[in-house]
Amino acid sequence: MxxxxxxxxxxxxxxxxxxxxxxxxxxxxxxxxxxxxxxxxxxxxxxxxxxxxxxxxxxxxxxxxxxxxxxxxxxxxxxxxxxxxxxxxxxxxxxxxxxxxxxxxxxxxxxxxxxxxxxxxxxxxxxxxxxxxxxxxxxxxxxxxxxxxxxxxxxARYGEPSRPNRILSFLNLDHIGGVNTLLHTFSQGGAIVTVADRSAESVFATVARHRVEILPTTPTFLNMVLISGVLDRFPPQSLKLITYGTEPMPLRTLERLKKELPDVRFKQTYGLSELGILPTRSKSDDTLWLKLGNTNGFEYKIVDDVLWVRSDMAMLGYLNAPAPFDEEGFFNTQDVVETDGEYLRILGRRSEIINVGGEKVYPTEVENVLLQVPNVAEATVSGHPSPVTGMVVRATLLLAEEEDEATVLRRVRRHCKERLEAFKVPLIIEISADDLHSDRFKKIRSAR
Known part of the structure; x- marks a missing residue:
């Protein structure tokens, strides 16, 4: 070689x-x-x-x-x-x-x-x-x-071997997270554990069978794990760390995960295909606040609540689109954030914000409330065009168990009205039997 x-x-x-x-x-x-x-x-x-x-x-x-x-x-x-x-x-x-x-x-x-x-x-x-x-x-x-x-x-970002671990390759090699998992594991002399089937059952059976220590995955998949009850069938005794990224994590989901897996550490990651995976540190296991590394080849700034990042390993450009770099080399991530001192909380992509009569609605805020409703297993919120307010909030729900739809809708509306401002309450609520995520286990949101 x-x-x-x-x-x-x-x-x-x-x-x-x-x-x-x-x-x-x-x-x-x-x-x-x-x-x-x-x-x-x-x-x-x-x-x-x-x-x-x-x-x-x-x-x-x-x-x-x-x-x-x-x-x-x-x-x-x-x-x-x-x-x-x-x-x-x-x-x-x-x-x-x-x-x-x-x-x-x-x-x-x-x-x-x-x-x-x-x-x-x-x-x-x-x-x-x-x-x-x-x-x-x-x-x-x-x-x-x-x-x-x-x-x-x-x-160049992978240093000398120090801590080999057994890591499950959840994200495929067509994703920057999958490439990072593979190269990081090999750089350290660890073992990459691959799975052909990425169902909750298969993944946690593999974790148990092959003593996996680290599971990098997505919030959507982790919510599916909670729904499936697989943790009772395959207790992940070897698992030390779960990292999650690619989309915002609902706080309700994180709280339930910590209760189910008290001995596992949770870490929020942040990365883009265009920039690589940035160094991060979660404020704590049960919060969505994180600190981005302004070292090791990465820098960031916030302009009008949007995160811009400069990276030594940034892409050269797109093959089929203009590259959104500014004159200083910072990349517009399109991610809206709020700050608390040196910590950030990622609210979601600017393109996913729902504008209801001039008021901003962040889908993850509404999804977090919806996941508190009994029998709601998964929730995806997006915008729906309206001739009156420009947009209204639309929610698509996946139920844990079959139930009369009218009963579910009454319970959901009552729950939301008690906890959300009026313009944030979903005006359109749909019950779906289909998956609400892509093959990368990431929520699909589109206005329609």
Whole structure:
């Protein structure tokens, strides 16, 4: 191996590196799998600067494939299994030249697209001889944007080995959180535990079976865990830390989690595909206030209640949109925050704020109240157009148990009227049997 990040694997020897299903692979064996990938890339003419997709669920092969593509100096587009139309869109936007997919059996399938990527951002990476990473946003509030990062800058944030842990890879490699989990774990000589099925049952069965110590996930998934009752069936005795991010956490959900898991520490994280994962410190386990690190290559400022961040590993830009950096290099996160001294509380994306006759409504505030209503398991709040006030509040609810809809609506309205200002009370309330989240376990909000 030639890349310094990969060379450190030799230090870890027979320590567990990847757990997938019932198979555990050591670092010594992982090196051999990466070497096999290097030979595969050479045999198929994949070279430095080539734009290559890596498609498949988290597994030993996808982990090793990503490492080999980094070592090769390729420009990598990690993707999960997508609908044909969405995949075609992503390949076109990213100007993918080669696709490599990994099936459920771990077999690789390589194909050429016939394209030649000529985007200016790719040219900069090729000229510098550096590997690149292309990540697509979730697109929950619009068209997905493709950010291009310098992989060497991403790798530079991982220090020398100090504390190896067994970490579950919940977020896939098409997400900055999934990439961070993988690289952080490997940098420390820890074990990455992957799961093919991200249901609450499967995840916590895996935590129990493989003695997982750290679970990085989302508030939406953690709420699903509470609904499922899985903690009674698979007590996570090995679990030390749960980190959560990608969306605001309802305080009600955090309070219930602390009650169910009193021995587990909870930490709020903050990161974006465009910037990487920032250092954070929660004020306490039972609060949503956190401190962002103004060190280690990250700085922030607040302008008109919106968070702007400058990062050493910030993306070079978008492939398909203007990049919202100011002249000082700060990125507009679009996240509205409130402050308490050196601590921040993230209220949500500016685009998700509901304007009711000139009054601002933050969806998470209303969702937190809705989750207090008996039999409401999940709640998603968004805006609905109104000819009178511009917008009104709409709530979509998922029930824990089947119940007469009229009875539920009366209880919800009464509860909200007692706890919220009139303009914040949902005027439209819908009961849904469908999931209220994306495949990244993040709430989907859209005005309609």
């Amino acid at each position: 030639s890349h310094p990040f990969l060379d450190r694997f030799k230090l870890f020897g027979d320590a567990d590196a990847v757990v997938f299903g019932n198979t555990t692979t050591s670092y010594r064996d992982l090196i051999e799998v990466v070497e096999d990938w290097r030979a595969y890339l050479t045999a198929n003419g994949v070279g430095r600067g080539d734009v290559v997709t890596l498609e498949g669920a988290s597994s030993l092969q996808t982990c090793a494939g990503l490492l080999a593509l980094i070592d090769r100096g390729a420009l990598v587009i990690p993707l999960t299994t997508l609908p044909d139309a969405k995949r075609a869109e992503f390949l076109e936007v990213a100007e993918a030249e080669t696709t490599i997919s990994i099936d459920d059996a771990g077999d690789r399938h390589l194909a050429r697209t016939g394209r030649r990527a000529g985007h200016e951002l790719y040219g900069r990476l090729r000229e510098a001889g550096r590997a690149g990473l292309v990540l697509f946003s979730s697109g929950t509030t619009g068209r997905s944007k493709a950010s291009v990062l310098d992989f060497e800058k991403v790798l």
